[in-house]
Amino acid sequence: MxxxxxxxxxxxxxxxxxxxxxxxxxxxxxxxxxxAQHGGDGMGHNEHTMPGLRGANTTQAETAEMQTLFRNFTLIERDVRNLTNGISTVTTTSDPDTYNALVSHVVGMIARVEANDNPEVIIQSPTLDVFFMRGENIQSEIEVTEDGIAVTQTSNDPELVAALHRHAAEVSDMVDRGMQAVHEQMMN
The missing domain is CATH 1.20.5 (Single alpha-helices involved in coiled-coils or other helix-helix interfaces)
Incomplete structure (x- = not known):
């Protein structure tokens, strides 16, 4: 019993x-x-392999650039001004490897937006979706400087302006806190 x-x-x-x-x-x-997806295959979550930086439509060079930027986030300075019709940003670093990754990443991503060529990075912010759907409505001015890159992006589309403001804040948070900012964003 x-x-x-x-x-x-x-x-x-x-x-x-x-x-x-x-x-x-x-x-x-x-x-x-x-x-969970990467837990048991040797590609688990860590600051070295950063599996979330890979995308369905990224090159190894693009992934390596993002890895460099996240590893060296403490070496990056960023100033952002929200404009009524967009953003003006200046992002700088004194580290040569970080500089090269920064300039290449920013120029490459702006070119992708203009070409409607979404990289589909695993940890990509949903804020970027509107850029890849309507990027032809964003005007971008890029100036590569001695220590970084200055970008002004504007639009007449209020939804795109709001997305530019959000994305600029997300990037600034990543510059301030690295991968921790991405983790928190994904958990929300």
Whole structure:
């Protein structure tokens, strides 16, 4: 008689535990799923491999640039002015490798937006979606400087202006806090 109760209790406990795992899996954020996807294959979440920087439409060079920028975020300074019709940013660094990655990344991403060529990076902010859908409505001026890059982007489209403001703030947060900013963004 005691065995039957024990088996029934174990079965109930097992069903409860399985139910909890199902609920937990359903509640996972994109960030959590990224960890789960890369947890056991040697490509797990870490500051070295940064698997989330790969995309469906990125080159190895682009991924390497983003890795350099995230590894060296403390070496980057950024000034942003929100304009009524866009943004004006100046991003600088004194580190040569970071400088090269910064200039190439910014110029490359602006060219991708102009060509409607979404890189589909795993950790890419949803803010960028509107750029890749309607990037032809953004006017960009780029000036490569001795220590960085100055960019002014404007638009007559209020939704694009709002997205430019949001994206500039997201990039500034990444410059201030590195990958931690991305983690928090993905968890929201």
């Amino acid at each position: 005691k065995k039957r109760y024990l088996y029934a209790s174990l079965a109930a406990l097992s069903m409860t535990t399985m139910g909890a795992f199902v609920v937990q899996a359903q509640m996972m954020t994109g960030h959590d799923r990224l960890h």
